Amino acid sequence: MGTSLTLAVIGCGSFSSGFVPLFKAHPLVNKVYVCDLIQELADTAAQRFGVEVIASFEEALKRRDINAIAIFTQRHLHGPQVLAALAAGKHVYSAVPMASEVEQCQQIVELVRKSGLTYMMGETCYYYPSAMFCRETYRAGIFGKFVYGEAQYHHDISHFSQKFRDDLRSAGIPPFYYPTHSTAMLLSAVDSYALKVVAFGYEDREDDQFFKKGINQWDNVFSNSFSMMKLANGGTARINECRRIGYKAPSSYVSSCYGTEGGYQFNNAQHVLTVKTPKGVTLTDVSERVNPVAVTENRHDPEFKQKVANHQWQWNSFAPIQQAEADRLPASFKAPDMPNGHMASHQLLVDDFCTAATFGTLPPVNAWEAARWTIPGLIAHQSVLRDGEVLAVPDCGDAPKV
Numbered sequence: 001m002g003t004s005l006t007l008a009v010i011g012c013g014s015f016s017s018g019f020v021p022l023f024k025a026h027p028l029v030n031k032v033y034v035c036d037l038i039q040e041l042a043d044t045a046a047q048r049f050g051v052e053v054i055a056s057f058e059e060a061l062k063r064r065d066i067n068a069i070a071i072f073t074q075r076h077l078h079g080p081q082v083l084a085a086l087a088a089g090k091h092v093y094s095a096v097p098m099a100s101e102v103e104q105c106q107q108i109v110e111l112v113r114k115s116g117l118t119y120m121m122g123e124t125c126y127y128y129p130s131a132m133f134c135r136e137t138y139r140a141g142i143f144g145k146f147v148y149g150e151a152q153y154h155h156d157i158s159h160f161s162q163k164f165r166d167d168l169r170s171a172g173i174p175p176f177y178y179p180t181h182s183t184a185m186l187l188s189a190v191d192s193y194a195l196k197v198v199a200f201g202y203e204d205r206e207d208d209q210f211f212k213k214g215i216n217q218w219d220n221v222f223s224n225s226f227s228m229m230k231l232a233n234g235g236t237a238r239i240n241e242c243r244r245i246g247y248k249a250p251s252s253y254v255s256s257c258y259g260t261e262g263g264y265q266f267n268n269a270q271h272v273l274t275v276k277t278p279k280g281v282t283l284t285d286v287s288e289r290v291n292p293v294a295v296t297e298n299r300h301d302p303e304f305k306q307k308v309a310n311h312q313w314q315w316n317s318f319a320p321i322q323q324a325e326a327d328r329l330p331a332s333f334k335a336p337d338m339p340n341g342h343m344a345s346h347q348l349l350v351d352d353f354c355t356a357a358t359f360g361t362l363p364p365v366n367a368w369e370a371a372r373w374t375i376p377g378l379i380a381h382q383s384v385l386r387d388g389e390v391l392a393v394p395d396c397g398d399a400p401k402v
């Protein structure tokens with residue numbers, strides 16, 4: 001099989017360091033460049049991973065031999081960068097979120113539709129085992145009609161990197177400007193999208209400077225936000241985004257998903273499925289299927305619950321429910337030094353992008369899905385600002401069949 005992609009990774013922060021070796025090792029990738037506004041970061045990444053530096057994002061867009069761009073810049077920068085890369089005729093992989101403005105999401109969808117280029121949002125939670133379990137169970141009809149579900153991304157500001165917290169202009173980003181971990185899990189599971197949203201915010205009360213007017217670039221004062229979304233399939237999703245909260249791991253999770261016939265509940269490594277019977281329910285503990293293998297292997301550890309709550313064993317170990325997906329990964333990813341991360345999702349995402357961009361197929365997390373998982377959050381923040389006004393969520397429609 002020939003290689004097809006020459007790819008420039010834009011942004012050499014900590015997150016992209018887990019992806020550069022995967023792009024480089026993928027059999028469909030010919031060459032990888034790295035780039036950062038901070039030259040030292042680009043030089044260090046190039047040396048560490050044995051790739052070349054490209055001087056700037058703009059230079060990468062001009063280069064005819066580069067046909068793909070992978071954006072790993074700060075979360076509020078993605079929209080305009082994705083649009084510029086698509087306009088320059090490049091396939092685009094972008095870390096989440098899609099964009100910080102509704103219009104940018106709509107423009108990305110339009111550019112992808114017109115150009116036929118690949119856009120993929122690297123939503124790690126699409127492959128989180130709990131999302132995969134709910135997706136599989138819903139598609140098998142076991143839940144019946146979707147009724148109600150809860151998903152959240154809880155990431156306390158004290159658990160972010162020092163580098164992230166040092167940038168006070170950006171660290172206090174409105175929680176709902178980063179909604180896709182939680183929306184992706186639940187909306188992909190029940191194959192639907194939001195029509196309306198109502199949301200409330202928690203006005204931060206701590207003395208540090210993160211969520212303060214006049215400090216962050218959005219004048220955002222909310223550290224936590226909570227929403228209810230009315231979905232097109234008639235059900236309701238409760239989606240929360242919390243950045244000041246006494247909780248750690250797993251940071252993104254589906255806590256419940258109920259249908260007319262069955263339901264799923266999760267708490268600290270326990271995953272339970274109930275299915276209605278004429279007299280009650282059957283209850284099945286599905287934890288061994290949904291937890292990463294490393295979690296199950298350590299279930300007799302005397303500190304098991306503490307360690308799970310502190311994020312142990314939930315990084316690069318596949319769960320049995322992910323195995324069928326893991327089986328299609330290229331042989332080069334099976335080398336012991338190949339990185340993976342966020343519930344073993346990184347390798348699957350890189351493979352999805354390289355395959356879609358090479359063969360012109362639609363990646364699972366395509367522009368249409370990315371818009372349906374990003375826009376409800378942006379509108380939810382507007383509802384927070386209007387003290388819980390019910391707002392309509394614009395929709396970009398279904399992805400075309402390719």
Ligand SMILES: NC(=O)c1ccc[n+]([C@@H]2O[C@H](COP(=O)([O-])OP(=O)(O)OC[C@H]3O[C@@H](n4cnc5c(N)ncnc54)[C@H](O)[C@@H]3O)[C@@H](O)[C@H]2O)c1
Nearest residue numbers: 011012013014015035036037057072073074075095096124
């Ligand atoms: N689970 C997940 O999906 C997940 C986890 C972590 C981070 N992320 C996302 O990944 C992205 C990167 O995160 P990070 O922690 O590495 O951030 P970071 O701030 O450490 O790194 C971003 C880098 O991009 C560089 N950059 C910005 N604009 C640029 C430009 N025009 N040209 C070249 N370089 C530019 C910056 O100088 C910086 O070094 C963020 O968008 C974040 O939301 C996603």
